[in-house]
Amino acid sequence: MPEAGQDALFPNTAAPDESVGYRGPTACQAAGITYRQLDYWARTDLVVPTVRGASGSGSQRLYSFKDILVLKVVKRLLDTGVSLQNIRVAVEHLRARGVDDLAGVTLFSDGTTVYECTSAEEIVDLLQGGQGVFGIAVGGTMREVTGSLAEFPAERVDGERIVQVAHDELARRRQARTAG
Numbered sequence: 001m002p003e004a005g006q007d008a009l010f011p012n013t014a015a016p017d018e019s020v021g022y023r024g025p026t027a028c029q030a031a032g033i034t035y036r037q038l039d040y041w042a043r044t045d046l047v048v049p050t051v052r053g054a055s056g057s058g059s060q061r062l063y064s065f066k067d068i069l070v071l072k073v074v075k076r077l078l079d080t081g082v083s084l085q086n087i088r089v090a091v092e093h094l095r096a097r098g099v100d101d102l103a104g105v106t107l108f109s110d111g112t113t114v115y116e117c118t119s120a121e122e123i124v125d126l127l128q129g130g131q132g133v134f135g136i137a138v139g140g141t142m143r144e145v146t147g148s149l150a151e152f153p154a155e156r157v158d159g160e161r162i163v164q165v166a167h168d169e170l171a172r173r174r175q176a177r178t179a180g
Helices: 002-009 024-031 035-043 065-079 084-095 120-128 138-149 169-179
Strands: 106-109 114-117 134-137 154-156
Touching: 024 035, 024 065, 024 138, 035 065, 065 084, 065 106, 065 134, 065 138, 084 114, 106 120, 114 120, 134 138
Parallel strands: none
Antiparallel strands: 106 114, 106 134
16 A cells, blocks of 8 residues: 555645635635625525534634535536526535545536536547536636635634735746636
8 A cells, every 4th residue: 555655745735624614705706606696505505614604693604615616616507507406416416525536527517417427438428428518627626716715814613714825936826827
């Protein structure tokens, strides 16, 4: 198991900390949605905040990296005309996966049904079958969300704000390339 030893030497820092979240306005900006959409989707259990839910007047929801990724995917599916009912089915599949698994998923849709592909063979089979009008590479969307969130403050479940590290020139260039 050389991989296990390698993980000990070089931990996977790409996987987000599950106790870190982002407030609603940050989630909206990173996902490209309105606060009204965010609130409606939370109240109807389409995408609920997994770090901290609302617990009364004045409480702040905290959305995880994965939550914001799913919000962005939902927005893209809506923009292409997929119904909210079919998006709910797709979201259930996305929720069942870990963040690392999501990087290998590509979602395709013919405007009605959403198809999940995890290999090049599945994509070819889907396209040869005449289905699939557009696709969303979740790994690419993950890079976009990572770039967007780098500019915003995060918060731990206990309420502690996380101060972002000042970016050097290379980090700024990398972020500009992934965010836009």
